[in-house]
Structures are given as C-alpha cells and as structure tokens.
Amino acid sequence: MTDDRDDGLEERRKRLSADLADRRAEDAAESKRGAQSEESRKGMALGFKLSSEFISAVAVGALLGYMLDRFAGTAPWGMIVLLLLGFCAGVLNVLRAVGMVAPPPSMQKRSDRNGK
Structure with a gap:
C-alpha cells in the first residue's frame, strides 16, 4: 500500500517537474521576445526622431526662403538658398543625433558646467 502511494507521489513529482521545466522554457522565450520588441x-x-528633425529643418528653410x-x-533666390541651408542644417542635426559629429563648443561648455 505504501509502495503504491510512494510510486504515485514519485510519478506526480516527475510530472510536476516536467511541467515546471516547460513553464520556465516558455518564460525564457517570452522574455527574449520582449527584449527584442x-x-x-x-x-x-x-x-522617427531623426526623420522629424531633418524634415523640420528643411521645412523651416523653405518657409523662411518663401517669406524672404x-x-x-528676390524670387526664387531666397527660397533656393535657404532651402539648401535648411537641408544642410537637417543633415548636420541628424549626424549630431547619431553621434557622428560632435556638438558645437558652446553646447559642450554648458554640459561641462552642468556635469560638475
């Protein structure tokens, strides 16, 4: 009688440990998917940040050129010149945001003061 009971408990323990291992594997896979997302x-x-910075710089250049x-x-020269300047400013903003170009020295001094 106790052998049957012990065998039943042992079988139940094995089944529960297998279920627990499956659950742990599912949790690990879920956390991996969460990190990827x-x-x-x-x-x-x-x-989105980089594209909005670029588009806004070009749009501001075009708007200022149109107003000039x-x-x-001075049509169309103000629009042409300021549109090109806006394009250059947009490219520079994107490169700064990505870290390819250092921020201007005035911004570096401010960040040094704030850091100390």
Whole structure:
C-alpha cells in the first residue's frame, strides 16, 4: 500500500517537474521576445526622431526662403538658398543625433558646467 502511494507521489513529482521545466522554457522565450520588441521600439523611436528633425529643418528653410522672397522680392533666390541651408542644417542635426559629429563648443561648455 505504501509502495503504491510512494510510486504515485514519485510519478506526480516527475510530472510536476516536467511541467515546471516547460513553464520556465516558455518564460525564457517570452522574455527574449520582449527584449527584442523593446529594441525594435527604440530603433523606431530613433528613426522617427531623426526623420522629424531633418524634415523640420528643411521645412523651416523653405518657409523662411518663401517669406524672404515674398517681402524682399528676390524670387526664387531666397527660397533656393535657404532651402539648401535648411537641408544642410537637417543633415548636420541628424549626424549630431547619431553621434557622428560632435556638438558645437558652446553646447559642450554648458554640459561641462552642468556635469560638475
């Protein structure tokens, strides 16, 4: 009688340990998927940030060029020059955000003061 009971408990313990191992494997896979999706969200956020900085710089350059042409009567030269300057500013902002170009010295001095 006790042998049957011990065998039943042993079988139940093995089954529970197998279920626990399966659950741990599922949890590990879920945490891996969560980490991958977090990296994907970070990359998407960076992409939206960079594209919005670039587009806004070009749009501001075009708007200022249009306004210069409208009020000074320099059509189309103000638009062309300021649109190109906006494009260059957008590229520079993107390169700074990615870390390919250092921030201007005035910004570095401010960050040094804040860090101390």
